[in-house]
Amino acid sequence: PAHKAPPGMVWIPGGTFMMGAEPGEGYEVCRKYRGDSCDREWFSDESPRHAVTVDGFYMDQTEVTQAEFERVMGTNPSQCKEASRPVEKVAWGEAKTFCEKLGKRLPTEAEWEKAARGGSTALYYWGDEPKGGYANFCDTNCEFKQSVKAADDGYATTAPVGSYRANEYGLYDMAGNVWEWIADWYDEKYYQQDIIENPKGTSSGQSKVLRGGSWGCLLSKSCAAGGRACGGAWGGRATIKKKKRKVVWGAR
Numbered sequence: 001p002a003h004k005a006p007p008g009m010v011w012i013p014g015g016t017f018m019m020g021a022e023p024g025e026g027y028e029v030c031r032k033y034r035g036d037s038c039d040r041e042w043f044s045d046e047s048p049r050h051a052v053t054v055d056g057f058y059m060d061q062t063e064v065t066q067a068e069f070e071r072v073m074g075t076n077p078s079q080c081k082e083a084s085r086p087v088e089k090v091a092w093g094e095a096k097t098f099c100e101k102l103g104k105r106l107p108t109e110a111e112w113e114k115a116a117r118g119g120s121t122a123l124y125y126w127g128d129e130p131k132g133g134y135a136n137f138c139d140t141n142c143e144f145k146q147s148v149k150a151a152d153d154g155y156a157t158t159a160p161v162g163s164y165r166a167n168e169y170g171l172y173d174m175a176g177n178v179w180e181w182i183a184d185w186y187d188e189k190y191y192q193q194d195i196i197e198n199p200k201g202t203s204s205g206q207s208k209v210l211r212g213g214s215w216g217c218l219l220s221k222s223c224a225a226g227g228r229a230c231g232g233a234w235g236g237r238a239t240i241k242k243k244k245r246k247v248v249w250g251a252r
Helices: 025-037 040-046 066-073 092-101 109-117 219-223
Strands: 009-012 015-019 050-054 057-060 179-185 208-211 229-231
Touching (some): 015 109, 050 109, 057 109, 109 179, 109 208
Antiparallel strands (some): 009 057, 179 208, 208 229
């Protein structure tokens, strides 16, 4: 192969892809599961869909496990304790430090979405409908009102990394399980700027970007490849009050 990936990582080929979502796309999917409780404003930062080009890069094949985080950082902040599950309750600064200790870095938002899509243009890398065998999201095992009762992913909270099918690049859990920290500062209007090649986000801000959704999220907003969120009060694969934490925040 042209690129021999380091252990535990995969090569994501560079190229141009369509980033983000069409206006109203996420809202209509939300209404399918939550009816009139959805708000169009929740999805306004995901559009317009726009062409972006990124250089090739390596990405961790799975989310960071609790065992690996503890080996590198000497602590395990997770609430859902199990060595093979993803680490959570991780502040952005801790995720950044973890990556740097291993000679890595957090991905940009554009890199993350390129990797998450796996070459697909669908809502999720496997298609346009929630499927329990593909991601850990708020399904019939989830106690929250946004649960999708028709799907069963097998877990009430986090699942061991790699429990579901990989996307076309060989990456696991790019939808659901735990949110993943991104290098970029969050700007709800950033997609309206005409930055085509290797965008790195705004130069400053109040929050860092989170991607991928979690076990407690509705697929339409959070787990979709184009879905966005920000960590403004909490602190991915390997805000800002960077020392606060929440059980669904992890790393790749």
